[in-house]
Amino acid sequence: MTEPTPEQTERLAIAFERFTRRFKVAEAAAALQNALNALDIQALLFINERPECSLGDVARHLQVAMTTMSSSADRLVRRGMIERQRPEANRRSVALTITPNGQEAVAGYMDGYRASCRAMLDALDSDDRATFLRLTELIAKYED
Amino acid sequence: MTEPTPEQTERLAIAFERFTRRFKVAEAAAALQNALNALDIQALLFINERPECSLGDVARHLQVAMTTMSSSADRLVRRGMIERQRPEANRRSVALTITPNGQEAVAGYMDGYRASCRAMLDALDSDDRATFLRLTELIAKYED
DNA sequence: TTGAATAGTACGAAAATCGTAGTATATGCC
């Protein structure tokens, strides 16, 4: 397989910066709506996808100090969005699970995210849309 | 033009989440390298693209309080990455310009960004790559 | 020319992040 040229990479970088900016704005708006900061919403998304995960899991995933994650969990518990449990299997750790309240916040965030994605697809006609999806999924799979 | 189906939107949302996560990691790494926080690096990128811009311009663009932006500028000046000037045209405002030192930091950040973009293109063969670029640029243009 | 609007800064309060030290639990080795 041939390599992408520097020009191609540059073109993609420029085009992509526009998307990511829009996503960021949508993200910030969603966080604001629930009065959550950027870290807390990311933590909530992770906990939603991985029920019973530990504090350490989240801290590693988001690359923050353990104590920072502990504070974030405090805030999420205080807002009734997650619960801390002591699993019998390993009573040192905590198992984090999302509450209905937290799921609501996640749904709100995902709606905004989907709206951004939809806006992208709106720019394309039916054929191009199918092609774009195929290629995007190809890239997503490859990156693993 | 037909509308995207909810299924298509969902597929794109899922695929896209992987990209943005990778970009975020690269971003965090770049910021860490220069000991800049997320806001400061975004401000620096904006100032790089719009020399002589005002503090208010940056604050509006990044959706933060004016005072927050003032503090961010303080930090960037202290690190020798930007300069504050009083333009004669309007002596209330400040014109922000990047320094060679700041340009270096921007270049480092952009390198990481380009690497992420390149990794995406690496997943595709030559034909698909050209198609993907065309569609991505179509979307970027449309979104304006 | 004087009153209102604009652009930014100073300062202090609130929040977030992180490092250090501590507690509780688990594991390994004798």
Add this chain to the structure above:
DNA sequence: GGCATATACTACGATTTTCGTACTATTCAA
């Protein structure tokens, strides 16, 4: 089993960041 060590987390305090309020300097407009 018993004891040292490692793991998972929390408490607490220091530092940094964000932001609101009040202030200064400059511009605009009637």
